[in-house]
Amino acid sequence: MRSWIAFWNILLKDMRTYYLKPPNISWGLVFPLAWTGMFFIKSGSGMGSIPTLLPGVVAVSILFGTTSMLSVTVTFEKKQRSFERLLLAPVPLELLMLAKTSGAILFGSANAFVPVAMAAFLIDLSGVAWETFVPAVFLIAVASTFLGLFIAVAVKEVFEAQTFSNFFRFPMIFLCGLFFPIENLPVFLKPFSYVLPLTYGADILHGAVHGHYAMPFTLSFSLLGIFCIGLFMLSLHNIKKRWII
C-alpha cells in the first residue's frame, strides 16, 4: 500500500478545506498582528522592545493558531463522522494522525512569520540566529499541534475544544516566560513552568533573537522534542482507547 498517497491527500484536503480558506488566512494574519500591535504599543518603549517581545508574540501566534485549528477541525470531523472514514483507511494510525496534524503544523509555522515579517520592517533582524529560530518555530508548532490533538481526543463538541484549549493556553502565556522571565514568577508557580513545552520553545526563541538563553538550547530542543513525542503517543493511546473502543 502506498501510504504516502494517503498522507499527501489528507494533507492537501485539509489545507484546501480548512487552512487555506479565506477566513482562516485572515484569522492567521489578524491574530498575530493583533498580538504584535498590542504588545508593542503596551510596552511603550519604542523599537528597542521589539527583540524582547518578538519571541513571545511568535510563540503565542503558533500556540493559538495550531491548537485552535486542529482541535476544532478534528472535533468537527469526529462529530460529522467523516473522521471514521480516515480510521477505516488501511493506513497506520501513526501516519494517519501525522497526516491529519501536518496541515496545522504548517499553518502554525506560517503564523509565526507574520510577527517576524512585521518586525523585519521595523528593525534589523540580521542578528537573529535563524538556524536556531526556524527549527524552534517548527518544534513549537509540532508540540502545540499535538496539544491540540490531545484536546480534540478528549472532547466531544467543538465548543468544548475551544474551552478546553483555553485551559492550557492562557496559563501558558504567563507561565512559559514568553513576555517576562520565569525567574520573576513566584516560587510556587515555577514548577508549573517547567512542565509546559512552550517554556523550552520560548527560551530557544529568546536566545535566537537576543542571545540570552536561560537553559542550554540543546537541552531545550531535546525537552521540546520529548514533549512532542510524548503528546503524540498520549494522543494515539487516547484515540485507540476512545475512538477505537
Next chain:
Amino acid sequence: MLKDKSAIAVSSLVKRFDDIVAVDDVTFRVRSGELFGFLGPNGAGKTTTINMLTGLACPDSGMIQICDIDCTNRPRAAQHLIGVVPDESNLYPELTGFENLCFCAALYGIGKPQRRDRAGKLLDTFDLSKAANRRFGGYSRGMKRKLTIAAGIIHKPEILFLDEPTTGIDVASARQLRQIIADLNHAGTTIFLTTHYIEEAERLCDRIAFIVSGRIVRIDTVANLIQPIQAKHVALFSFANAVNDIKDRLIDTFPGLDFSLPGPCMIRAEADESIRVGLLVRYLEDQGAEVKEARRIQPSLEDIFVQITGIEADAMRREKEKPGGGR
C-alpha cells in the same frame, strides 16, 4: 454462486459497554461471494458488530477473521480488503462528489490517473455524473447515499459492509441501490448487509441472521427460513375501529385457526388449510367490527421474523425511521 471459502468468520464475539452487553457470544461465518443479511431491531448490536468487523471497535472477547486474517487483536489488519458504507453518509460536505471519490481512493493508495478514472466511472454507474462538480453538502439524501456507496467500493474491496443502505431515501433511489448491491454481489463482492427492511433482506440476501439483544437467534438461507410457513394460509383483516376484545371470541368460534393482533385495528388469521375469508368477515361484522379490508396474504420472511423475535416488523421500521433511530 456461493463458494465455501470464508470471507468473515466470527466466533464467540462479545462486546460490553459498562454493564450493557451489546454483542453477546455471537458466532457466524460469511462465505466468500455471499450476500449476508444482518437483521434486528434498534440496539440489537448490528452496528457494534459491524464496528468490530471493520476495525472501529475492539471485541472484549471472541475471534474475528477477515479473509483468513486474524483481526481479533489487530482490528485494522484487514482494512485494505474491506469497504464500509455507514448508516449515515459521512463524506466531506465541502468537497464535490468527484473530489470526495478521488479522496477516498487516495486513502487506499490509488494513484491519481486511476482514481480519477474510477471516480468518473462510478459517478456514471450511480447516475451522478451531472452532480460530479457540485458540493456533496448540497446533494439530496438519495444522492448522498449513492455517493457514499460509491466511495465504499472505489478501491474494489473484497468485502463490502453496508449499514442500512436504503434507510430514509426515496423509492426510486432505494430500488436503484438494491440493483447496484445485487450487481456488486454478482460481480463477486461479498456483502454484509444490515437492514430493518425485511422484504429488502428477503429479496437480496443469500442467508440472513436475526439478532436480538446482542444475540443471534437464527441464521439460515431465506428459503430455509420461509420453508416451515410456506404451506401456511394467512388472511389479514383491517378494521375502522379497535378490535382487541374480539380475539378470544374468535379463538373459541374458530378453533382450527390461529389469531394474532399485529395492530389495534388488525387481525391476522393463520391455518394449515384454506381460510374462508367471507365467513370470518360476516362473523366479525356480527360482532360489531367495521371491516375495512380482508385479504389472503402470502407468508413471508416478516412472519418468520415476528415468530422468532417477537418483534413486529412495522414497529421496528417506525423506530428506525424516527430521527436518530438506529444509532
